[in-house]
Amino acid sequence: ETGVTQSPTHLIKTRGQQVTLRCSSQSGHNTVSWYQQALGQGPQFIFQYYREEENGRGNFPPRFSGLQFPNYSSELNVNALELDDSALYLCASSLGTSGRFDEQYFGPGTRLTVT
Amino acid sequence: DQQVKQNSPSLSVQEGRISILNCDYTNSMFDYFLWYKKYPAEGPTFLISISSIKDKNEDGRFTVFLNKSAKHLSLHIVPSQPGDSAVYFCAARSSYGGATNKLIFGTGTLLAVQP
Numbered sequence: 001e002t003g004v005t006q007s008p009t010h011l012i013k014t015r016g017q018q019v020t021l022r023c024s025s026q027s028g029h030n031t032v033s034w035y036q037q038a039l040g041q042g043p044q045f046i047f048q049y050y051r052e053e054e055n056g057r058g059n060f061p062p063r064f065s066g067l068q069f070p071n072y073s074s075e076l077n078v079n080a081l082e083l084d085d086s087a088l089y090l091c092a093s094s095l096g097t098s099g100r101f102d103e104q105y106f107g108p109g110t111r112l113t114v115t
Numbered sequence: 116d117q118q119v120k121q122n123s124p125s126l127s128v129q130e131g132r133i134s135i136l137n138c139d140y141t142n143s144m145f146d147y148f149l150w151y152k153k154y155p156a157e158g159p160t161f162l163i164s165i166s167s168i169k170d171k172n173e174d175g176r177f178t179v180f181l182n183k184s185a186k187h188l189s190l191h192i193v194p195s196q197p198g199d200s201a202v203y204f205c206a207a208r209s210s211y212g213g214a215t216n217k218l219i220f221g222t223g224t225l226l227a228v229q230p
Contacts, residue, residue: 004158033216042119042204042220043159056217090158094216104216106151106158 004107012113021076021110023091032074037088086114118142121221134192138205145207150190153202195228
């Protein structure tokens with residue numbers, strides 16, 4: 001059973017650029033959530049995808065968008081990068097039992113630095 | 116608006132003694148609480164959880180206590196081991212509306228267990 005993997009591990013971008021982060025869910029999981037963890041803070045929920053549809057969103061602007069693919073891998077896209085977007089981005093996958101909370105398995109994260 | 120608060124950024128404990136990590140929350144709609152442990156360069160890993168209908172849940176050396184009237188929960192680790200040294204996050208979830216797996220995290224407590 002493979003765990004949750006994320007790529008790249010580290011990334012440096014310039015303000016105004018766009019970035020795509022990738023996540024490969026744990027085998028058999030059809031739900032993925034993305035979190036942003038700023039330095040010294042806890043993870044903050046960005047959004048969740050269930051069977052390729054976004055089904056919940058946190059307090060993040062529309063320039064944060066996502067995709068989930070038929071194989072349940074996913075992407076987080078951030079447009080018009082700002083300095084405050086510098087953070088660790090975590091994805092978490094779960095079984096996705098409808099209407100019920102499932103244990104989430106987190107990947108190691110992608111460290112994004114915006115200069 | 117920090118709905119989940121961990122007021123102690125760090126805690127140092129001697130090996131073999133009890134570690135007590137505290138967490139307070141403000142949203143009375145939270146009905147499920149979790150503790151995650153995070154090592155550097157790894158994603159958070161699930162440790163233990165408790166439903167709001169219970170006041171205690173135990174798993175080996177780890178026990179979580181919930182005081183709903185005080186909106187407070189705590190994680191007890193007995194006995195503490197050097198391998199327990201990590202950042203511990205308290206997280207909460209509400210069943211009412213929104214994404215099923217949306218978690219609200221605290222800012223974390225860095226536990227150092229001294230040999």
